Amino acid sequence: MARNKYDIDERLETPFDFKHFKRAMVYVKKYRGRIILALTLSAISAAVSLLSPLLTKEAVDVAIPEGRIDYIILLSALFLVTVVVSVILANIRQRIMTRAGQLMIYDIRKDLFAHLQELPFQYYDDRPQGKILVRVINYVNNVSNMLTNGIINFVLEIFNIIFVTIFMFAVDVRLSLVIFAGLPVFIAVTVLLKNKQRRAWQAESNKHSNQTAYLAESINCIRVTQSFAREKENLGIFRRLSTEYRAAWMKAVKINNLVAFSVDNIKAIVEAGLYFTGLMLIGYPSVKLGSILAMSNYANRFWQPIINIATLYNQFINAVAYLERIFETMDEPVPVKDIEGAEELPEIKGEVEFKNVTFAYEEGKNVLENLSFKVKPGESVALVGPTGAGKTTIVNLISRFYNLSGGEVLIDGHDISKVTLHSLRSQMGIMLQDSFIFSGTIEDNIRYGKLDANIDEITSAAKTVCADEFIRGLEDGYKTEMYEGGSQLSGGQRQLVSFARTLVSDPKILILDEATSSIDAKTERLLQKGLNEMLKGRTSFIIAHRLSTIKNCDKIMFINNKGITEAGTHEELLAKKGDYYHLYMAQRFEEAAV
Numbered sequence: 381m382a383r384n385k386y387d388i389d390e391r392l393e394t395p396f397d398f399k400h401f402k403r404a405m406v407y408v409k410k411y412r413g414r415i416i417l418a419l420t421l422s423a424i425s426a427a428v429s430l431l432s433p434l435l436t437k438e439a440v441d442v443a444i445p446e447g448r449i450d451y452i453i454l455l456s457a458l459f460l461v462t463v464v465v466s467v468i469l470a471n472i473r474q475r476i477m478t479r480a481g482q483l484m485i486y487d488i489r490k491d492l493f494a495h496l497q498e499l500p501f502q503y504y505d506d507r508p509q510g511k512i513l514v515r516v517i518n519y520v521n522n523v524s525n526m527l528t529n530g531i532i533n534f535v536l537e538i539f540n541i542i543f544v545t546i547f548m549f550a551v552d553v554r555l556s557l558v559i560f561a562g563l564p565v566f567i568a569v570t571v572l573l574k575n576k577q578r579r580a581w582q583a584e585s586n587k588h589s590n591q592t593a594y595l596a597e598s599i600n601c602i603r604v605t606q607s608f609a610r611e612k613e614n615l616g617i618f619r620r621l622s623t624e625y626r627a628a629w630m631k632a633v634k635i636n637n638l639v640a641f642s643v644d645n646i647k648a649i650v651e652a653g654l655y656f657t658g659l660m661l662i663g664y665p666s667v668k669l670g671s672i673l674a675m676s677n678y679a680n681r682f683w684q685p686i687i688n689i690a691t692l693y694n695q696f697i698n699a700v701a702y703l704e705r706i707f708e709t710m711d712e713p714v715p716v717k718d719i720e721g722a723e724e725l726p727e728i729k730g731e732v733e734f735k736n737v738t739f740a741y742e743e744g745k746n747v748l749e750n751l752s753f754k755v756k757p758g759e760s761v762a763l764v765g766p767t768g769a770g771k772t773t774i775v776n777l778i779s780r781f782y783n784l785s786g787g788e789v790l791i792d793g794h795d796i797s798k799v800t801l802h803s804l805r806s807q808m809g810i811m812l813q814d815s816f817i818f819s820g821t822i823e824d825n826i827r828y829g830k831l832d833a834n835i836d837e838i839t840s841a842a843k844t845v846c847a848d849e850f851i852r853g854l855e856d857g858y859k860t861e862m863y864e865g866g867s868q869l870s871g872g873q874r875q876l877v878s879f880a881r882t883l884v885s886d887p888k889i890l891i892l893d894e895a896t897s898s899i900d901a902k903t904e905r906l907l908q909k910g911l912n913e914m915l916k917g918r919t920s921f922i923i924a925h926r927l928s929t930i931k932n933c934d935k936i937m938f939i940n941n942k943g944i945t946e947a948g949t950h951e952e953l954l955a956k957k958g959d960y961y962h963l964y965m966a967q968r969f970e971e972a973a974v
Contacts, residue, residue, distance in 0.1 A: 510593030730919030809887030817866025
């Protein structure tokens with residue numbers, strides 16, 4: 381059984397290196413002022429909190445033995461001040477970093493989404509929607525914490541270690557060396573587990589992506605699932621993917637826990653060694669009970685930052701896997717984009733010319749070869765021919781959804797490869813076979829291509845394409861809220877709304893690719909008058925399965941064998957008794973048989 385796309389683990393194009401991390405720092409640098417402020421507050425908070433063990437030492441070694449109540453009260457008050465100041469500063473710092481973190485999430489997600497908007501159709505054809513969504517939502521969320529709190533906490537913990545070390549050596553050098561004895565073991569454990577951690581979290585992100593992809597597919601296709609009573613089989617697939625994800629997550633967590641387990645045990649052994657050494661040295665000059673208590677406190681404060689760094693390292697390893705995926709998407713090439721120095725296409729009249737156009741989706745497999753034709757402004761052109769001959773390819777090249785393999789496409793004499801995509805496509809109206817309805821009102825959907833369209837323009841467009849009557853029959857008319865995809869409308873109604881959306885944008889070039897396929901014959905006859913109005917004064921390209929709908933076009937071009945085999949009006953092509961004649965007669969025979 382062939383494996384589905386949601387069942388295949390993604391492979392990284394390149395191994396992670398610190399170039400990825402440097403790229404991530406671009407988002408951090410934007411908010412460096414906030415981060416520096418937060419880091420300063422954290423450093424002050426940490427330094428203040430480190431005074432408390434010294435206050436404890438002074439109380440145990442001096443104030444209590446000498447019975448100085450006033451000194452004990454003073455030390456207690458100072459202790460309380462250190463706690464309050466430390467907590468207040470830490471709280472302020474947390475608020476600052478939370479705000480900065482959310483702004484970084486916004487920036488990364490915005491850049492990622494902007495790049496996804498530019499990627500070609502092929503990118504989306506090759507990937508399940510869920511695997512794209514998980515990168516934009518989950519992966520960015522996971523990375524954001526590392527870029528904000530992770531980095532600042534790492535720097536802060538380094539400061540803490542330095543501060544604690546200074547205080548420790550100020551109290552007792554010998555006991556400080558005992559505390560330091562566990563560091564080489566900790567470093568060895570970290571190095572040994574580093575690569576295993578990265579591989580484990582890469583595997584976890586793969587399984588999570590697979591599960592999300594299948595979930596998105598299942599939700600989108602729920603009608604098909606229920607129609608074929610596939611619920612049990614689909615549940616089995618989802619359980620398997622969930623089990624694989626859980627197993628990968630558990631393995632990654634186990635490796636993470638090995639680091640924490642190792643550090644906890646090293647810390648316990650070091651503390652035991654500290655107390656043993658302290659007892660052996662007690663009575664020596666400068667070694668008193670207060671010193672041992674202070675050093676015990678500092679030992680905890682020394683190893684706690686190390687434990688925190690180990691945790692941050694785990695988070696960093698996790699985030700690395702997500703960063704790789706995010707930047708892999710951002711590095712996906714955009715083959716169709718504005719060239720350097722691209723000019724704005726001025727308002728067009730609608731003349732379209734193909735000059736020796738050659739095109740291939742795959743190198744060496746040309747769909748079109750040396751195709752040339754010219755369409756005058758306002759002419760309507762129908763493209764007919766067998767499936768896969770290149771009809772949709774031609775209209776896609778007019779919109780410059782793909783780059784040519786050779787030749788030129790000109791609009792009003794302008795080479796479309798040298799003008800901006802926005803100035804080109806904003807003057808075109810494209811109606812596809814699959815008409816997508818966005819969430820929002822019907823009014824919003826019709827206004828989609830022209831945001832400043834008023835209600836009169838919207839209703840006028842709807843009347844022209846025979847959509848006004850059924851829209852007014854809905855509960856809230858034009859204000860009726862649509863579900864995603866317009867599921868409460870029939871396929872024909874969705875296409876009529878799409879017709880109105882195309883018309884209200886007042887395009888100079890109109891492309892209809894099987895745009896009436898979901899409309900019944902009766903509605904199509906009513907729509908034909910509206911279509912004739914739409915075509916007036918506009919250059920139009922029409923691809924239609926029912927040849928009866930294109931008889932009145934100014935020109936019909938039969939596309940086959942990588943080019944145009946014949947062209948002319950409906951009557952001229954019938955008289956030739958060539959490819960178009962045979963196709964037309966075969967369709968009439970089928971209709972008569974029905």
